[in-house]
Amino acid sequence: MTLEEKVAQLGSVWWIDPAAGGMAPMLSESIGPLPPWAEVVDGGLGQLTRTFGTAPLEPREGMRILAERQRDVVAGNRFGIPAQVHEECLTGLAAWRSTIYPAPLSWAATFDPDLIAEMGAQIGSTMSRLGIHQGLAPVLDVVRDHRWGRVEETLGEDPLLVGLVGSAYVRGLEGAGIVATLKHFVGYSASRAARNLAPVSMGPRELADVMLPPFEMALRAGARSVMNSYTDRDGVPAAADRTLLTDLLRDQLGFDGTLTADYFSVAFLQTLHGVAEDLGEAAALALQAGIDIELPSTNAFGQPLLDALAAGLVEEKTIDTALIRVLRQKCELGLLDPDWAPTEPDDVDLDAPEARALALRVAQRSMVLLANDGTLPLQPGARLVVVGPRADTYQAMLGCYSFPMHVLVHHPGVEPGLEIRSVREALAADHEVTYALGVPVVGGSDEEIAAAVAAARDADVCVVALGDEAGLFGNGTSGEGNDVATLDLPGRQEELLEALLGTGTPVVAVLLVGRPYDLSRQVDRLAAVVCAFFPGEEGAQAIADVLTGRVNPSGRLPVSFPAAGATHPSTYLAPTLGQLTDVSVVDPTALFPFGHGLSYAAATWGSVAASTEEWATDGSVELAVELGNDTDREVSEVVQVYLHDPVASVVRPVQQLVGAARVDLAVGEQARVRFTLSADLASFTGRDLVRIVEPGAVELRVGASSADIRATVALRLVGPTRQVRVERSLAPDVVVETA
Incomplete structure (x- = not known):
């Protein structure tokens, strides 16, 4: 191979409509103007980015486009090597009309690795049928501060639980032939003040004893790819840290798969971290650290890398090392077989009945009953008023990496392509239900609160659905980039809750959230509290099943719920001086502790x-x-x-x-x-x-x-x-x- 052909295998392309630029900050600027397609594939291509996960495409049309692109890639290089295809799969395959499973925090709430392995296998099977080779999941970051926006993407605050559930998902995905990508190596979730991409203050002991074990477990489960963290630890960005990515990950832990750059993280060495003067130096630093592939589009691992090679900033043998790993994985996937051919368009049901049934089982298993004075299960014939910002919208069920919340928000007017009911709709199947908004997730008026109060006075039970709107980078209250300063409910939701409690009608709070919130001022007056961590397309049915008693709730908390006065949110993994003591007036004791969950009937x-x-x-x-x-x-x-x-x-x-x-x-x-x-x-x-x-x-x-x-x-x-x-x-x- 020529140098240009070698470097081409380390790059990628995200053939993206400029209108989708809102999916991430600096997206259009980072990708830049796309060259002609023939130029993109000339000499080869490492990866194709999110063919299905960028715009609402009918499955058959997505398969047609992917097959056409793969034929062009094969024809564009002397060796006939196709591209490796990756997609997001954090709540199921992130594609239009594909089953939306509960968010990862719900997986952890099941405490049921076998069920999550089954879900991973189902997701992997769907991806494989479409011609996809790699999934960017699971997230193995251990939660250290619940104010971090990406808590919903994690598997909780305990390394063993994260490892058990995360490695189960890996077994399912890899068992279906899909390369699982472990995110984000390592320490991303421990950023200062829980701010996204902020520096990490972490010593080697916390790294080894809290952050690493889930990755070790998932590597043993067969994960073939790892993605770096965006953050720096003690001044060294992960993407440029050879001690982390080679000495630790490869030499000590024995990882021999591909190390995939998180989106734009190579360029960030120049633009955000300031440790590289230009893209060429950034490419050299990343390759020398151990990164093999630049995603989502070739930026630094193109001409800038060739320039860095000519300038002596990186050696050709370093490029060869990455290339061998990339080609070996393509070989494992059958992409180098002489008879390989792209997957041709077919009528594929991305939301088959068995997938929906599995999504329901995971949602039911993940529901956590936090408190109950006997009001639940609801009595047959009870007159319900369903109130709150999360009561009458299907979006309340969905996490930030689900296709509707990640992509469709940039395509106004396009339906989700799936049947996703709201809490109000699901409860109306069993009870006489009236509805009042109360307040939106953020904002609202006194008049709207008053209308909800009036409706609650006339009901036997008030079910108030509170919580988050998932989104990215400020387009929501939970999700990537949506970090918070406190763990108070967003907007005026606590004010609405207080007003409803004043009616005398029993109030059942249903939390549809991406992180735990402080309910300590209301919990003693609430009739019951049910928590659902973005439970997916069948989430409303699972909630109704629990509220009515058809399902005996059995989920357990993967994260602690805070009590009032905890000025610095912390997890249960605290030493003696991290708990209530006589030397501080701050009491960090959890309102609902890690592992908590009630049932209507218990063992x-x-x-x-x-x-x-x-x-x-x-x-x-x-x-x-x-x-x-x-x-x-x-x-x-x-x-x-x-x-x-x-x-x-x-x-x-x-x-x-x-x-x-x-x-x-x-x-x-x-x-x-x-x-x-x-x-x-x-x-x-x-x-x-x-x-x-x-x-x-x-x-x-x-x-x-x-x-x-x-x-x-x-x-x-x-x-x-x-x-x-x-x-x-x-x-x-x-x-x-x-x-």
């Missing part, structure tokens, strides 16, 4: 026992938990195991999740849950930055949430301090036996 907890009192620092312990269902309906419990290490050589969280298992029990059924816990799960990064297991007393706290501990098992780790290698156990083995 009966039995004995909890460990196989030994002495846990070898190089051994394992078995923990057995007994459950039973003594109710008259099916129940589902999430057994959670937390490790408490009272004395360690470095400051540790008071407790941290080391095991979780969802257990479904039919009426009268009994279960024994056996966790086999390697001592590796008690390891941490020591003072010399080596991961170790230390001897000493520990506790295994077993419960229904991080604050609802049902049993504590005291153990002692015995033996010498042991260094733990990268091949360590990252999760327990879990067996559920039912009778």
Whole structure:
């Protein structure tokens, strides 16, 4: 290959309509004027960006366009190499008429990795049928501050939960032949003051013990691509950090797939970070750090890279290293097979009945009942007033990376192409329902609040749907770029809620949100609170199923809900001085803790026992938990195991999740849950930055949430301090036996 042909394989093109430039700041400027198509494909092309995910195309038309482009790419280079095709798939394939699944925070709320693996396989199968090769998901950033706009895209605030659910999605996607792309390596979610792209203040211990484990788990699950973070850590942008992207990711963790640049992040080394004088230097820095492919369109990895090579800023062998990885992955995908041909147009149902049914199951499983005074489930025949900014719009169900909220907002008048009902519509199927807006998500008038109050006085129960509008970069209250200064409900929603509580009518709050909000001033007066984290196209049905009692709610919180006065939002992973103490007047105790969730009927907890009192620092312990269902309906419990290490050589969280298992029990059924816990799960990064297991007393706290501990098992780790290698156990083995 000539140098030009090599470099062409490291680039991409986003053939985008200028009218879509609002999808991201600086989009049109970053891509620049597109050259003639024949020039784009001349000599080859690495990737095609978002053929389906840029504009509303009928599936058959999208397939026709993609096949035509692939034929041009093949004809445009001497070797007949097609492009690798990628799309977003954070809430399902981001394409018009394609099934919209719940947002990732809902995946985590299911505490059900097997279900998420099934969803990943369904999404991957759809992508494969269209000729797509790579999906830009999952997001494995561990939440550190709930004010960050992208909380909705994450899997929560605990690294084990993020890893279990994220790696399950990877197994599903990769099992369908789609390259899963892990985002965003690493530390993106820990930016200062939760501001998007802001610098990250993080030491090596937090990086190793909180941020890395989900990526390690997902790499073991078979992920073949990783995407860098936008941020800098201690002054070094991730896209230019060889220590991070090569020494750590490749040499230590053994990753041998492709390292994909997050959109525009190579150019950002010049324009935002100021560590490169021009695009050529930016390209050299990124390649030397370990990035293989520039997305979404060739900018720095084109002529600027060739100029940098001529100037001696980068060596040809560095380009060859990236090229080998790119071509090897294309080979794995069959793109270098002599008989390869593009996928031809076909009539593909992107929202097949089985996909909708799966979306409903995930939504139902993710609903979290936060509080209930007995008002729920709703009584048959109850007269309902449904109020609030999220009550009568299908958009309330959708996250920021769903196609309607990400793309269709730039195509006014185009319908979503799917049946997506609102809360009001779903409840009207079972009850007499009246409706009043109250206030929009942001804004509103006194008159609108007064009208909602009048309607609530005449009802048996008031269901108020509150929360977020998903969007990007200021076009919403949750989503990429929509960071907030406080965790108060947006706009005048709290004012509306107070007015409704003053009517005397029982008020059930339904939260359709992308992050947790402070309800501490109202929670004692609310009849019930149900939380849904953007539950997807079947979300309204799932909400109605829970409110009416057809479904026994069983979701659990993947993020803590704050209480009033917590001026700096924090997660449950806090040391003693990060919790309520006598040395600060700020009480960070959560209103609803990590792992919390109620049900209409719950499991009966039995004995909890460990196989030994002495846990070898190089051994394992078995923990057995007994459950039973003594109710008259099916129940589902999430057994959670937390490790408490009272004395360690470095400051540790008071407790941290080391095991979780969802257990479904039919009426009268009994279960024994056996966790086999390697001592590796008690390891941490020591003072010399080596991961170790230390001897000493520990506790295994077993419960229904991080604050609802049902049993504590005291153990002692015995033996010498042991260094733990990268091949360590990252999760327990879990067996559920039912009778």
